[in-house]
Amino acid sequence: MSGFSAVYKREMLSLWVTPLAWVLLVVFLLLQGYSFYSIVLHFSHVSQVNLDTGPVQAYFGQSIFLPLLLLMLCPALTMRVFAEERRSGTIESLLTAPVTPTAVVLAKYLATFTTYLVIWAPTLLYVVILRKTGHVDWNVVGSSYVGVIGIGAGYLAVGTLMSAMTRSQVLALLFTILALVGLFIIGIGEYIFDPGLMRDICVHVSAFSQLDEMSKGIVDLRRLVFDASLVALPLFVTTRVVDSWRWG
Amino acid sequence: MIEVEHLTKDYGTVVAVRDVSFQVGRGEVVGFLGPNGAGKSTTLRILAGFLGATAGRVRIDEHDIVNESLEARRCIGYMPEASPLYPEMRVREYLRFRAAAKKVSRRDRGSAVDRAMEQAAVSDMAGTLIGHLSKGYRQRVGLADALVSNPPLLILDEPTAGLDPNQIREVRNLVRVLGESHTLLVSTHILSEVESTCDRAIVIDRGRLVAEGTLEELRARRAASGAVFLLRDPEKRARSLLGTSEGVKKASSGAADDDLVRVRVRYEKSVEDPGALLEQLVAELVAAGIGVREAAPARATLEEVFASLTHAEADESGDDDEEPGS
Numbered sequence: 001m002s003g004f005s006a007v008y009k010r011e012m013l014s015l016w017v018t019p020l021a022w023v024l025l026v027v028f029l030l031l032q033g034y035s036f037y038s039i040v041l042h043f044s045h046v047s048q049v050n051l052d053t054g055p056v057q058a059y060f061g062q063s064i065f066l067p068l069l070l071l072m073l074c075p076a077l078t079m080r081v082f083a084e085e086r087r088s089g090t091i092e093s094l095l096t097a098p099v100t101p102t103a104v105v106l107a108k109y110l111a112t113f114t115t116y117l118v119i120w121a122p123t124l125l126y127v128v129i130l131r132k133t134g135h136v137d138w139n140v141v142g143s144s145y146v147g148v149i150g151i152g153a154g155y156l157a158v159g160t161l162m163s164a165m166t167r168s169q170v171l172a173l174l175f176t177i178l179a180l181v182g183l184f185i186i187g188i189g190e191y192i193f194d195p196g197l198m199r200d201i202c203v204h205v206s207a208f209s210q211l212d213e214m215s216k217g218i219v220d221l222r223r224l225v226f227d228a229s230l231v232a233l234p235l236f237v238t239t240r241v242v243d244s245w246r247w248g
Numbered sequence: 249m250i251e252v253e254h255l256t257k258d259y260g261t262v263v264a265v266r267d268v269s270f271q272v273g274r275g276e277v278v279g280f281l282g283p284n285g286a287g288k289s290t291t292l293r294i295l296a297g298f299l300g301a302t303a304g305r306v307r308i309d310e311h312d313i314v315n316e317s318l319e320a321r322r323c324i325g326y327m328p329e330a331s332p333l334y335p336e337m338r339v340r341e342y343l344r345f346r347a348a349a350k351k352v353s354r355r356d357r358g359s360a361v362d363r364a365m366e367q368a369a370v371s372d373m374a375g376t377l378i379g380h381l382s383k384g385y386r387q388r389v390g391l392a393d394a395l396v397s398n399p400p401l402l403i404l405d406e407p408t409a410g411l412d413p414n415q416i417r418e419v420r421n422l423v424r425v426l427g428e429s430h431t432l433l434v435s436t437h438i439l440s441e442v443e444s445t446c447d448r449a450i451v452i453d454r455g456r457l458v459a460e461g462t463l464e465e466l467r468a469r470r471a472a473s474g475a476v477f478l479l480r481d482p483e484k485r486a487r488s489l490l491g492t493s494e495g496v497k498k499a500s501s502g503a504a505d506d507d508l509v510r511v512r513v514r515y516e517k518s519v520e521d522p523g524a525l526l527e528q529l530v531a532e533l534v535a536a537g538i539g540v541r542e543a544a545p546a547r548a549t550l551e552e553v554f555a556s557l558t559h560a561e562a563d564e565s566g567d568d569d570e571e572p573g574s
Contacts (some may be wrong), residue, residue: 010334089332
């Protein structure tokens with residue numbers, strides 16, 4: 001893991017001294033704030049709230065809004081990590097330092113993942129606000145955040161791989177969105193196929209189903225294994241891609 | 249310090265480097281010469297560990313660049329062509345990052361960065377965003393980057409490319425100073441750069457190594473290809489006489505003092521004994537009643553050597569630079 005710490009710090013600095021992360025943070029919080037406001041407004045007019053359909057559940061699940069937002073947020077965070085280094089030529093300086101491809105890939109990935117967590121962190125205030133006005137099931141909150149973190153981790157890994165496949169940030173963004181939309185479409189198969197293997201596969205790939213399920217406090221280990229696979233496989237391939245540049 | 253054996257790099261349809269072998273000893277300052285597209289950058293990228301070779305072997309300070317890549321890369325300060333840098337970082341910030349990536353201990357990092365900035369003369373820009381620097385300063389930051397871990401070997405790929413004449417002189421002076429304390433391999437296609445900074449040169453053309461040696465050795469390959477005469481020739485007959493002599497390809501004349509004339513001749517490639525031909529030409533001139541004040545083999549410029557080695561058309565006007573050999 002030679003060079004991990006140095007590359008991680010540089011990536012974090014690069015993400016936060018340029019407008020990208022700040023713009024994403026502001027846009028994300030504006031959209032999420034509006035979503036939360038609408039949900040709270042809706043529930044303020046509901047006299048009887050079921051345990052399964054509270055504001056937290058509505059915020060994380062029961063809607064296509066959040067999965068679609070992640071489809072845009074994650075590719076925007078990862079589009080530049082390798083594409084920009086290759087376009088500007090700094091990848092040559094980076095890879096001729098005594099650093100390993102694995103360290104470079106993990107450092108860049110974890111920097112975007114940390115940024116993703118930082119972007120999500122202010123939304124904890126919504127839970128604090130809800131806590132002041134009523135009961136909050138912390139298990140539901142915890143499992144919901146595990147859901148968005150798991151999905152985000154996988155999406156960011158796919159984005160990191162796509163960024164390594166091209167020198168253009170725009171193409172990296174488009175490739176990632178296409179790949180994630182592909183996963184999303186497979187997830188829609190849940191509503192198309194009859195019960196059976198195909199439908200089971202679609203259910204487990206579906207980010208919407210995962211968020212919906214976890215927003216009800218259900219943590220299915222199979223979903224976490226899928227998320228972990230969606231992190232490990234693209235990152236492994238990314239490492240091989242970075243290594244392959246030496247032989248290009 | 250550098251051992252390259254039968255290095256070949258094949259990009260599929262294009263062979264960029266073909267069976268190149270050379271060595272660079274510790275403390276040497278070596279120019280890596282070649283026209284654009286000769287394979288210089290590809291070779292240096294392989295030496296720096298950025299590219300893998302299709303065939304052959306590279307050892308840096310006894311470490312194989314493939315099997316002991318990290319150890320080999322620790323010995324190298326590499327400055328890629330055009331010195332790519334992160335524009336959003338400040339100079340000190342960037343060099344601290346590079347020092348960390350190159351395993352300079354946290355305790356020594358500050359002093360290593362200060363030393364590198366001082367050596368590369370960028371201390372006054374320590375707090376400036378790299379994106380705001382001039383090209384000359386960016387090159388210097390690239391040099392500071394190469395120096396920050398104090399490696400024994402510096403590999404600089406076209407360090408003066410794209411700079412204005414003042415910046416070229418500054419960077420060249422810097423390279424000359426660095427050559428006093430490091431093993432240096434500098435690629436360039438600017439020959440005056442090699443003359444002013446290097447004591448040995450390796451010439452590569454179309455992926456093949458075509459010559460290597462000290463600058464004098466390289467010049468000697470062309471030294472006997474012509475001669476320069478200083479003649480007393482009031483009737484201006486020398487040029488036509490020499491031009492029609494056997495073994496002479498071309499003769500050109502220029503004015504000297506009073507009735508003296510300077511005549512330069514270029515020999516045919518087929519001439520096997522230039523010394524004997526010079527002797528014969530002097531005899532012909534004397535027989536024709538032309539006074540021979542000076543006669544000497546032409547001392548080839550490095551440009552001519554380069555042109556002949558790389559099969560480029562020799563610039564005829566380059567003759568004007570020839571001086572009688574001493």
